Amino acid sequence: MTALDTEATFAQLVEPLRGELTAHCYRMMGSVHDAEDLVQETYLRAWRAFHGFEQRSSVRTWMYRIATNTCLTALEGRSRRPMPTGLGQPASDPNGALDNRPEVGWLEPLPDAVVWGKPTDDPADQVVSRESVRLAFVAALQHLTPLQRAVLILRDVLAWPAAQVAEALDVSVAAANSALQRARAHVETMVPEEDQLVDDHARELLDGYVAAFEHYDVDRIVELLTADATWEMPPYAGWYEGASAIGTLIRNNCPAQRAGDMRLVATAANGQPAFGMYMRDLDGVHRAFQLQVVSLRDGQVSHVAAFFDVSLFDAFGLPREFPADHS
The missing domain is CATH 1.20.140.160 (PhyR, sigma-like (SL) domain)
Structure with missing residues (x-):
């Protein structure tokens, strides 16, 4: 040979x-x-x-x-x-x-x-299970x-x-x-229960989740979270527990001020729903802001990991500015 x-x-x-x-x-x-x-x-x-x-x-x-x-x-x-x-x-x-x-x-x-x-x-065709x-x-x-x-x-x-x-x-x-x-x-002791499949009901929930952010409707975001939801966002060391606390966090720290300031593009990470979030800048351009990985349980959002390392957008094949064809 x-x-x-x-x-x-x-x-x-x-x-x-x-x-x-x-x-x-x-x-x-x-x-x-x-x-x-x-x-x-x-x-x-x-x-x-x-x-x-x-x-x-x-x-x-x-x-x-x-x-x-x-x-x-x-x-x-x-x-x-x-x-x-x-x-x-x-x-x-x-x-x-x-x-x-x-x-x-x-x-x-x-x-x-x-x-x-x-x-x-x-899923039976997958060598690597999403779990x-x-x-x-x-x-x-x-x-x-x-x-x-x-x-x-x-x-x-x-x-x-x-x-x-x-x-x-x-x-x-x-x-x-x-x-x-x-x-x-x-x-x-460390792995919580999560919904493993994204069915029609879950897709409807996720569509509502995207709409709530894009309309900057914090009350609606809170409604979509489980009562004991957790939110964490590397590189920030803090984490937040409970839908109400998460709503307060968003109101206090999110740069968005009105509907349209945030735009989300769906992707997938770790076998879970994920979104590239873009924030409107002072010049009106929506730029990469954070990448969210979302966990679901019992028809609500139970955990959000919001990664602020925008270099991750490159790994996910997402542009650094909001794509015009999503407008």
Whole structure:
């Protein structure tokens, strides 16, 4: 086999795995940018080792093993990527000052298009389940040690047997099982109940949510939230609990003053509804302001993560200025 044939065979085997490996590295790292870089590193390592791959395991298993260890190496000496709710502090006063912490490496949302390419009508056709990349689940993973994170993902997301996990991570089966037990106990306390499917009723709710913002109708926004809804917005360290408190937060801090100041463009992140929000500037142009990832429960909005890092608009393929064809 020539070098070109080998390269073509390698690409044919591993290229279909890119989306799911990106999801895997994202769960480990909490950053879509880091995940894409580490998938590239995984492919480089796999290519260098391809001549010695004897197919004792499937290509998928082999690639996941390389990806996991690539992530573990990258995590050495790194801090976890939190969300504000994971900092261990109580809910903030919506009448208080905002605490901006740009120096923190915050958790990032994952564009659905990076994993699935395009929406699919049948969840059974998806190699990566939407539940496995939910923002709350990935946020919970960030509280685990790197080893616990890897073991939980390999066992509970990918359904690998304990012996296979132990071999991949070069630990004993007992150590892998112990890490899994501790990881499960921690994650179970941190992941809230959410509606998993976006049906016609949920779409109607989301349409109303968009309309409430675009009309700057704070009372209506509050009505659409669950009584115990939470709102957080990296890089601000505070988080807010309760529909009324969230309404107060918006009234006190949102730059919008009237209907039309905010425009929202629908997208999807972490298998959830998401919106790029644009705020009207002094020159009348609507510019990228925040990216919201929305969780639903029992027909209302239960959680909003509003990310103020406008570079995320690039990752989601959203323009920095409100597109004219949405006017």
